[in-house]
Every structure is written in structure tokens, then in C-alpha cells.
Amino acid sequence: MTDTQGKLEAGWHLDNSYAGLPDLFYTRQDPVPVRSPRIVAFNEPLAASLGLNAQALMSDEGAAELAGNRIPEGAQPLAQAYAGHQFGHLTMLGDGRAVLLGEL
Numbered sequence: 001m002t003d004t005q006g007k008l009e010a011g012w013h014l015d016n017s018y019a020g021l022p023d024l025f026y027t028r029q030d031p032v033p034v035r036s037p038r039i040v041a042f043n044e045p046l047a048a049s050l051g052l053n054a055q056a057l058m059s060d061e062g063a064a065e066l067a068g069n070r071i072p073e074g075a076q077p078l079a080q081a082y083a084g085h086q087f088g089h090l091t092m093l094g095d096g097r098a099v100l101l102g103e104l
Contacts, residue, residue: 014102029079031068
């Protein structure tokens with residue numbers, strides 16, 4: 001599941017287009033680790049269609065990576081900004097989603 005350097009061989013080929021936007025669109029942010037992540041459900045056909053190694057992702061190391069406890073190689077974790085007119089004026093907030101590790 002992991003290579004000789006301890007990296008999970010999941011098959012990620014991440015793009016990070018949001019990280020190329022101006023800084024006001026996001027904040028670099030590592031995910032908060034969760035205790036004892038585990039796989040509850042996994043879509044193997046989808047993983048295969050995305051070119052991912054399902055067996056690696058369904059391992060303990062894969063669960064840690066999917067949960068954000070381990071950052072996949074090539075990831076640039078960030079939290080996207082949200083701006084909108086609320087309460088009569090422009091407000092800059094987080095958008096309430098989980099940290100974006102990258103795009104596949």
C-alpha cells in the first residue's frame with residue numbers, strides 16, 4: 001500500500017486550481033485530524049474510473065488520507081472564502097465546507 005518512503009500509493013493526480021487564485025479567495029489550512037478514521041462505505045467503481053488504487057484507499061493509511069489526517073502528495077490544503085451581502089453589507093466568511101485537499 002505504501003512505497004519505500006511511507007507514501008500511500010493511492011494514485012492521486014491532484015490539481016490545485018483554487019490555490020492559484022488570489023489570496024482573498026482562500027486561506028491555506030491543514031485539516032484538523034480526527035481520531036481513529038475508518039472506511040464505512042467506499043465506491044470502488046468510482047475510484048477505478050478516477051484511476052485511483054481502491055485497495056490502497058481502503059487500508060488504514062487510506063482512511064487516514066481520506067480523512068485528512070495524512071496529506072496526500074501533491075495536495076495544497078485550503079479553506080475557500082465565501083463573500084456575500086448579508087445583513088445589509090458585504091461579509092467575508094468561510095463557506096462551511098471541509099478543507100479542500102485538491103481536485104481530481
